[in-house]
Amino acid sequence: MPTTVYDPPALAPGTLRVIPLGGLGEVGRNMTVFEYEGKLLVVDCGVLFPEEHQPGVDLILPDFEPIRHRLDDIVGVVLTHGHEDHIGAVPYLLKLKGDIPLIGSGLTLALIEAKLKEHRIRPYTLTVEEGQREKVGPFDLEFVAVNHSIPDALAVAIRTPAGLVLATGDFKMDQLPLDGRITDLRAFARLGEEGVDLFLVDSTNADVPGFTPTERGIGPVLDQVIARAPRRVVVASFSSHVHRVQQVLDAAHANGRRVALLGRSMVRNMGIAADLGYLNVPEGVLIDYKKARDLPDNQIVYMSTGSQGEPMAVLSRMANLDHAIEPGEGDTIILASSQIPGNENAIYRVIDGLTKLGATVVHKGNAKVHVSGHAAAGELLYCYNILKPKNVLPVHGEYRHLMANAKLARETGIPEENTILGENGTVVDLRDGVASVVGQVDIGFVYVDGSSVGEITDADLKDRRILGEEGFISVIVVVDSATGKIVSGPEIHARGVAEDDRVFDSVKPKIAAALAEAAKSGVRDNHALSQVVRRTIGRWVNQSLRRRPMIVPMVIEA
């Protein structure tokens, strides 16, 4: 269903405009722009990780195009929490304009600052905490504590004369979180009584029935697995999951083991979390991994990255015996993580590799070693009932997630016409408690590939897909510029098509004949001659090999 793009009207005074630039119809690159009286507030600025139909792409950014010419109007970027899909694109935004202020909690800002340091950017920042109110341009912001799979996450209430908006960011409602910092339903209730005009709400788990189990349930499982492990233990998890790491530290400590952190991002993030007091490291439990190797096997736990089967991360390298720590018989590997859809094959390749080396692999599929970071349907119903928002815009999720979330909203009595199923680029105007879709701007995929940003196009990716599926055949013919006669070639080189280029020997005379024929009928233009070459070999390959590789004909004059 291609989206029909149409321009929104000029923004009327007293009206708040909301445009999601990413995160709707996809899990990642969350970014929403709010406009009031000529000023822009951005909430989140994350990246999306590519799927297999986007080969070679490193990252996908939100499309900054709708705000590129208005960077001076941005009064701030609120970052709700420190996950890549909410902060990862900040360096690319700040490369366009370095002094846009970043607003977020202590941990969130520390994580983005560490990231920006690698890009050699020192940002302007404003640290906020739950309960705090800040006037940023025409936007009156209030921050509300929410619970998620990273500490110090915040929802943000945005007040303008046009109405009150609440954006949750990512959240869940663990009622017994490890740090005691629950999603602040009292604040939600107070905002609800004041009247929430528009509710932007996390949809990631909207199609999961019931309630996300408490993070606290994982500790005893980790403890049991570690207690029974005869030799070394390796736990893999996300490098920002402070509470998961906390539970590993505690379980290791309780079992008389020390913990070595592995992986650059794990070491960096946990350093930050410990420095800021979010990670409580039991005295003497951490050990440098080089020293850890001298400990007896049953006194060590390695905490590593690579839980998604990423080929360059520690766990994959261990499975391939390409890491100083080589797993073997008696070792226990725990994948304390989700399986992000699309990563299953990679994860199972790692699990198989480790199993083959003799290790016991404990994962989500055979033990309770992971819970989600997002509110399931039951929790979302609580939110709707306590907030009773006038209008709802489900965000953060594939279309089916947004749809499921809208359905939950309707079930709590929000009229269908007030639940907005938007896409990236949907322009929503809010005025006097009425939210309406007034336009749809074009939003593209911005691919980061190597050092290039936005240079690789969908056409390039289509070429890559053809090349990757079918390979290519290049045909070079050198013709005499005066006579048009073949001076050299046709030379044929193929990659990914056939084991031996000699299979093309029989088509060379056909190409030469077709070119002679074309020359006879007066064709001299190199491009036209190239097309003759393309057609001749294309037809031959199609018939004789039943394949459709990319064909690159080159007719050169000499």
Add this chain to the structure above:
Amino acid sequence: MPTTVYDPPALAPGTLRVIPLGGLGEVGRNMTVFEYEGKLLVVDCGVLFPEEHQPGVDLILPDFEPIRHRLDDIVGVVLTHGHEDHIGAVPYLLKLKGDIPLIGSGLTLALIEAKLKEHRIRPYTLTVEEGQREKVGPFDLEFVAVNHSIPDALAVAIRTPAGLVLATGDFKMDQLPLDGRITDLRAFARLGEEGVDLFLVDSTNADVPGFTPTERGIGPVLDQVIARAPRRVVVASFSSHVHRVQQVLDAAHANGRRVALLGRSMVRNMGIAADLGYLNVPEGVLIDYKKARDLPDNQIVYMSTGSQGEPMAVLSRMANLDHAIEPGEGDTIILASSQIPGNENAIYRVIDGLTKLGATVVHKGNAKVHVSGHAAAGELLYCYNILKPKNVLPVHGEYRHLMANAKLARETGIPEENTILGENGTVVDLRDGVASVVGQVDIGFVYVDGSSVGEITDADLKDRRILGEEGFISVIVVVDSATGKIVSGPEIHARGVAEDDRVFDSVKPKIAAALAEAAKSGVRDNHALSQVVRRTIGRWVNQSLRRRPMIVPMVIEA
């Protein structure tokens, strides 16, 4: 962990040799060869479907190499059931020698015969049924009923003077199967009392705790969903899952709806199943799909293929509005199927597409509309306890599945040294109740791609992966054969690398200079000059674009 290949000794008289050619360390291309007194018996001959690191590949076959020179010694191919991963490679085997007899149940042979007809092969066949004994060369075969996600599946007991082998094929132990045909545990008990010397057992679900629920549990769910569906219903499932289709027919019939079958393989397989009496079609329930479109929406159920998100199958085409049946508001789509690992992204793309069109999508994730076809751990324990085999060779599965299955065997008291963790090509000799690994033959991947079989190599796939991730740059330089001077070029063409070939303008003089330099120092060989071109542009691309595309330099004399 690369496998060490070593030759087995010559086969001693009175010894049975077992070599799995596929299906160990992978889910698919199941094939095992048994040799006794110079004669070969093959059990199953299936295909494996490619993963994303095998781009462009249509199918993967077992490696016939170890038996290619001994085709005349094959006394028969036993096909345990009619799934592609057990019969799909038969046409390729019969292309090598057309008169190898196929042995299997009525439905299994009917399915392979329909397949062979498309390849214009008429096979020799021997139809067998449960309880039957057949002497095939030196092999005394007994067939045992097993329950699986396709009717008429058989296990096979193979008796030779070397001992008694039982190969389960794929199976589970549904105690209330739709057709009442349970896995014959009385036969298992009898074989156990006789003494099973070697047990080849399905490992697919060995790491799933408990018991696979009964297929019968799905009927009421289908009935309920269909009863509540306001408009059209589409059910997608595997095209050979006769019992699933049966339950759809029954549920449709009970709700006053008619059923139209969609998809070539669905129509073909269900025609075969109905003709042979495996599918019981309620009077008047089936309708041609062209006529179905004239029925009121609430009187029709479409039964289709495409439950794995295959891009060319009916369901994907519906989701893309590329099928005569265009789903919309009020329609209900049921994916009554598993999600084969690796297919999740494709499946979710289809689910999202359908949701976006307004349809309600019911799937494994939100309703009990699928059960597995394989025995889970609990069922396997029953098997081990009733059979008490002397030796076990877990088959059909990734390494972690084989490992889990071996663990279950040990838990029932089978000594560790008698559970053989084999790989494809592991040579197991059985004599006097003793099974031992005596060799490891080399087993490769045989890729079918278009009309080519075994011509695409792993090197080609590596090229494709590089091309698919990074694209390529070709550089053509025409040099004067006498002077070595550049006559034309360098011309640079890239695909999948950059939007515009003009980015390479700045490197052209560098290439020309490098070639001139090389010529000055006496380099004249075209290959050596090509390497100069490769190094020059390779270094430039690496530094300026931070990328590593394939580089194809061509220096041509004219």
